[in-house]
Amino acid sequence: MASGGVARARLSEERKSWRRSHPHGFVAKPATLPDGSVNLMLWNCVVPGKQGTDWEGGHFPLTLHFTEDYPSRPPDCKFPAGFFHVNVYKTGSVCLSILGSAWKPSITVWQILIGIQGLLDNPNPASSAQNLCYKLFIEDMPEYKSRVRQQAKRYPSLM
Secondary structure, three states: OOHHHHHHHHHHHHHHHHHHOOOOOOEEEEEEOOOOOEEEEEEEEEEEOOOOOOOOOOEEEEEEEOOOOOOOOOOEEEOOOOOOOOOEOOOOEEOOHHHOOOOOOOOOHHHHHHHHHHHHHOOOHHHOOOHHHHHHHHHOHHHHHHHHHHHHHHOOOOO
16 A cells, blocks of 8 residues: 555544544544545644633634655644744644654544643743743743633634
């Protein structure tokens, strides 16, 4: 099987598994092409803010872009451009160890999304992707938390 076949087969299995069972409040589904067919290489997802955090109440859109090298290489995970978070670049790209140096082919879409949810309220300032977020996180936590809560209100539940 060609490498692209491996990627598509794995993503097809992950889709079946997700449809049978997935964490409450999360959404992960392949994009639909204009002809109605499914694009397994691009998934539209929603990551809910964890209860009891400043992210609670938000349902944050995220795309997962897979390459033909998946699962040998992680997907590119992106929030909307301008997303406010210490570990998200202005382009929306997520900076998370399991999407880089700690990637393992056994990591699933489910684990990626749970990892990103955990990152929301537990940023890694040692791997900052946005200067303003980092500065507020380190120097002005009340303002940082205020901006997080504002962002959560911008992305209310889609359900």
